[in-house]
Amino acid sequence: MHPGSVPSSAPSASSGARPDSPDGGAGTTDHGARRSDRDRRVGRRRPTRTAFVGRRATPTVRKFSPEYLRRTRDGMWAESREALADLSLADRTRVLDAGCGTGELSRVLDAETPGEVVCVDADTDLLGVARRETGLSTVAGDAVRLPFVDDAFDLVVCQALLVNLPDPSEALDSFVRVSSELVAAVEPDNAAVGVESTVSAEVALERSVRESYIEGVRTDVALGDRLPDIFEAAGLRDVRTRRHFHRKVTQPPYDELELEDAARKANGAGVAAHETELRRTLSDAEYDALRRDWREMGRSVVEQMREERYRRAEVVPFDVVVGRVPE
Numbered sequence: 001m002h003p004g005s006v007p008s009s010a011p012s013a014s015s016g017a018r019p020d021s022p023d024g025g026a027g028t029t030d031h032g033a034r035r036s037d038r039d040r041r042v043g044r045r046r047p048t049r050t051a052f053v054g055r056r057a058t059p060t061v062r063k064f065s066p067e068y069l070r071r072t073r074d075g076m077w078a079e080s081r082e083a084l085a086d087l088s089l090a091d092r093t094r095v096l097d098a099g100c101g102t103g104e105l106s107r108v109l110d111a112e113t114p115g116e117v118v119c120v121d122a123d124t125d126l127l128g129v130a131r132r133e134t135g136l137s138t139v140a141g142d143a144v145r146l147p148f149v150d151d152a153f154d155l156v157v158c159q160a161l162l163v164n165l166p167d168p169s170e171a172l173d174s175f176v177r178v179s180s181e182l183v184a185a186v187e188p189d190n191a192a193v194g195v196e197s198t199v200s201a202e203v204a205l206e207r208s209v210r211e212s213y214i215e216g217v218r219t220d221v222a223l224g225d226r227l228p229d230i231f232e233a234a235g236l237r238d239v240r241t242r243r244h245f246h247r248k249v250t251q252p253p254y255d256e257l258e259l260e261d262a263a264r265k266a267n268g269a270g271v272a273a274h275e276t277e278l279r280r281t282l283s284d285a286e287y288d289a290l291r292r293d294w295r296e297m298g299r300s301v302v303e304q305m306r307e308e309r310y311r312r313a314e315v316v317p318f319d320v321v322v323g324r325v326p327e
């Protein structure tokens, strides 16, 4: 198992409040999740390129490192983008990537749409990376209280955001408010991740860590087939789902990221990153034994890599759910 990708949306460090950012919008208008008549009038004005308004205190979010996001998203949309078909990207004029992180999905959106892509995230460090690496507009803000006027976009989409929120439906309400047409989510089904490896202990250990993590984490990281119901409950119509499989193969010649992954296995960093969640379900003795077995497994991975014998395949299923905002 890939420690950095188990589960695929797992954080790389502990939670913490993030500092405010110079990226935020100007003004003081406060937009709640629900549309008022006044909000509707404001929203009907075609937004300018800086169509964002005010902001609230930055929320407490799980912290992800740029390296973690790079590792886990690497090649995700390289082979096929068929599952994005219902986003009608070729027809979009303004697209918001909510919880954009380092802009891994934003790049794909930008390549597929003639429209403008805007990136929003609560983590200003990640947002800085997204801005530098994609050149797209970035705004610091909470996905649950998006700092934009009503109908500012014709598509609001997120990738691996909802699985990290205590109440995904709050974010969907916010997406519905700022989108005039489509809302979409690309979310991993972490309970259905599949792994094969030439190090036999790796498969069972990864399953064990994944199961304990899913049980110990305080958000629903395996939303899976419940997503369409959440979309419908948010009032979205014509809800469609496609499944995208992110298949990652590690084999010789190994690249730098793969060598780093192996080192993280051997030094136990992959398990330590999930310590808080794992300790919620494992006793101290179980956690220590898991960590010990994990490191031993990691040393076997490193050894097989030295001999160029190591092969691993991981498949992470992602559900792409798209709904239409009612008139």
Ligand SMILES: C[S@@+](CC[C@H](N)C(=O)[O-])C[C@H]1O[C@@H](n2cnc3c(N)ncnc32)[C@H](O)[C@@H]1O
Residues within 6 Å of the ligand: 009, 010, 059, 061, 062, 064, 069, 073, 098, 099, 100, 101, 102, 103, 104, 105, 120, 121, 122, 123, 126, 141, 142, 143, 144, 158, 159, 160, 161, 164, 165
């Ligand atoms: C698993 S990462 C996914 C990043 C990116 N969408 C991707 O697929 O690589 C989750 C992202 O959601 C952001 N996030 C979490 N809670 C948020 C909130 N309430 N408002 C805005 N962003 C949030 C995190 O900072 C992080 O960048």
